[in-house]
Structure formats: C-alpha cells, structure tokens
Amino acid sequence: MTMKPIGADDMTILPLDPSAARSPNLLHAGIVRGWMLFPDDQDRRDKYISTYKVLHFRERILAGAVLPADALVGLIDTALKAPAPEDLAKLAGKAAEHGIQAGLVFHNSLHRTLRGQTGALSAQKKLIAEAFMIDRSINEIWKRYRPVSAFWCALLDLGHETFEFETSELPRLLCMTNELRLLAERTIPARRAEPLIPPGEHLRLPEETVAALPPMTVQIS
Numbered sequence: 001m002t003m004k005p006i007g008a009d010d011m012t013i014l015p016l017d018p019s020a021a022r023s024p025n026l027l028h029a030g031i032v033r034g035w036m037l038f039p040d041d042q043d044r045r046d047k048y049i050s051t052y053k054v055l056h057f058r059e060r061i062l063a064g065a066v067l068p069a070d071a072l073v074g075l076i077d078t079a080l081k082a083p084a085p086e087d088l089a090k091l092a093g094k095a096a097e098h099g100i101q102a103g104l105v106f107h108n109s110l111h112r113t114l115r116g117q118t119g120a121l122s123a124q125k126k127l128i129a130e131a132f133m134i135d136r137s138i139n140e141i142w143k144r145y146r147p148v149s150a151f152w153c154a155l156l157d158l159g160h161e162t163f164e165f166e167t168s169e170l171p172r173l174l175c176m177t178n179e180l181r182l183l184a185e186r187t188i189p190a191r192r193a194e195p196l197i198p199p200g201e202h203l204r205l206p207e208e209t210v211a212a213l214p215p216m217t218v219q220i221s
Contacts, residue, residue, distance in 0.1 A: 012147075014203050016174075021212035024170035027056035032151070032170065033163070035203060037095040039148045048091055050082040096163035101138065102145030103152025104128050106184065109196055110153075113189045120189040121196065148203050150180040157218075171214055178205055179218040 014035060020028035030052020038045035057075050061067065067075065083091055105124050112120040129138035145152065154176035155165060165173065181204065184197040205213075 012200065012202070012204055014205055014209075016206065016209055018206075018208045018212040021171050021174060021209055021214070024167050025056055026052050026059060026167060029165075029167045029170055030056070032173070036099055036148050036151045036155075037092050037163075039203065040144060044091060047083055048088060050078050051085055051088060054079045054082050055085065092163075097132075098141045099145050099148070099152045099163070100156065100161075101128050101132055101134070101141055102149045103154075103156050105138070105142055106146075106149040106153040106180075106196070107156060109189060110180070110184055110187060113187050113196065117190070121192065146197065147201055150177045150184060150197070150202060153177075153180050172216065174205060174209070175213040175216040176218055178210055178213065179216065183218070 014031070016028060016031055019025075020032075027049075030049045033052070034045040034049040037048060054075065057065075057067070105121070105128050108124040108127070109120045112124065125138045125142060129135055132138075134141070142149075151173070154173050155163070157176060157180075158165065158169060158173060181197060181202050185195050185199045185202070188195050
C-alpha cells in the first residue's frame with residue numbers, strides 16, 4: 001500500500017482542471033470523491049478514481065465521441081483493472097463515515113470559535129466521539145481527515161448527510177470548500193497557538209480552478 005500524506009511535495013494541490021468549475025463531469029467528481037475518501041492512501045484513491053474515469057469515457061462514447069486508438073486501448077486497460085461501480089462502497093469501507101465525522105468537527109469547531117466560545121476543538125471532538133460511539137479513535141480520524149475536512153464540511157453545508165452528491169453540485173462544493181479552508185486557516189480557537197487548519201496542510205484547489213469558480217459567500221450557521 002502506498003501512503004502519501006497531504007503536505008508532501010505537490011500533494012497539497014488537488015489535480016483538477018478549471019473545466020470542473022464550469023462544466024463538471026463524472027471524472028471531476030471521481031477525483032474529488034477519491035481525495036475526500038482517501039487523503040493518505042494513494043492506492044485506494046487511484047482505484048476509486050479509475051472507476052469514474054471509465055464511467056466518464058463510457059458516457060462520452062455513448063454520446064458519440066470518437067476516441068483515438070491509443071486512448072481507447074488505454075481506457076480498456078483501465079476498465080479491466082478498475083473496481084466495478086457496485087464495489088466502490090466496499091472499497092471505501094468506513095472512509096465516508098469518518099470523513100463526515102471530521103466534517104462535523106470542522107464545522108462545529110469553526111462555528112464556536114467565530115462566536116468566541118472556548119473549548120471549540122477538543123470539546124467538539126469529544127461530542128462527535130460520543131455521538132458516533134467511537135471513543136478515542138476520533139483523534140486519529142481527525143488527524144487523517146483534517147487535510148480534507150473543509151470538503152466534508154462543505155458537503156454537510158450543502159445539506160447532504162451522506163457522501164452522495166450530484167456532479168452538477170461540484171462547482172458549489174468546490175467554492176464552499178475553498179472559502180471554508182481560507183476561513184479556517186486564519187481562525188485560531190481559544191487556548192490554541194495555531195489556526196483550526198494550519199496553512200499549507202489542507203488540500204487546495206489549483207489557482208486557475210479557483211479563478212473559474214462562481215462567486216459565493218459562505219456563512220457558518
């Protein structure tokens with residue numbers, strides 16, 4: 001298993017081109033989903049994304065697109081190795097559940113900090129741990145998913161209680177994620193020396209993709 005934590009080399013930049021902000025497709029959605037689920041597990045992330053790559057090009061071919069022979073051969077090779085769509089949930093395991101838990105910690109901690117309340121981070125981790133009956137494992141979950149926690153918070157703020165979201169929602173999800181990340185990087189919880197998300201730790205969008213996103217004001221409620 002190849003484990004590459006976010007923060008190493010160029011891994012803090014999500015490999016997503018600007019078209020995801022204007023006309024998102026299945027591959028864009030798969031890339032975002034894969035990174036949200038597996039921020040430190042490249043092997044499983046690549047497998048997950050490969051299924052979306054196959055689904056995306058299948059959709060294009062059915063719509064009449066003609067692929068060059070070499071691209072078609074490459075797609076067939078990918079399809080032979082990619083998990084079946086119905087097997088993605090098994091591949092993800094409890095990753096989505098853990099991501100949602102990290103998103104709740106992010107949301108609640110940021111909300112309390114902005115209101116000037118103490119115990120924002122530690123208290124919220126404890127509350128989430130009790131609510132999901134996961135005890136001390138919340139610290140490991142938060143450590144693992146903190147670099148993508150703004151994505152999960154954005155998903156929750158869009159009204160989703162599960163990992164499901166429509167491809168058309170991707171620009172809003174990305175815009176909210178970017179704004180939440182920036183806010184968290186300059187918000188320091190009470191009795192802590194560093195921001196909720198230390199600058200440079202969280203997975204970021206490419207600058208050209210951010211520039212293509214629709215304007216949006218994020219409010220924490």
